[in-house]
Amino acid sequence: MAAPERQITPPSINPETAPFWEACNQRRLLLKRCNGCGESHYYPRTICPFCHSADTTWEEVKGEGKVYAFSVMLRAEVPFALAYVTLPENVSLLTNIVDCDPSSVAIGQEVKVVFKAAQNGQLVPMFAPVGAAGDRS
Secondary structure, eight states, rough: OOOOOOOOOOOOOOTTHHHHHHHHHTTEEEEETTTOOOEESOOOSSOTTTTOOOOOOOOOOOHHHHEEEEETTTSSSSSSEEEEEEEEEEEEEEEESSSSOOOGGTOOOOOEEEEEETTTSSEEEEEEEETTTTOOO
């Protein structure tokens, strides 16, 4: 018998974040980069959280990183791992680690972005261990 699949709640999309979610549907991960201070930031927003400049642009990134911290939600209907993943762009994303046994997640583990469909079909970026079944490298 196959294990039950976890249901993913659809994200709230607004005009400010729509390009991010459109890119996710194309299996591309975007971050915002500030043209004023040069810092990348996530969650995507128009105003830079570092210098408050509105001069920001979208930048596609590879979506490879390392687990910085994590917690395994064992009491959920379908257990899952919630983690902060740090990308080389010096951005940390709060995300899910998928396509593996949640108890196998480790700090420092190399992961790569994968996209999972929410209940409405919108693709959501999550991360899987490098070399996992869902890794489409």
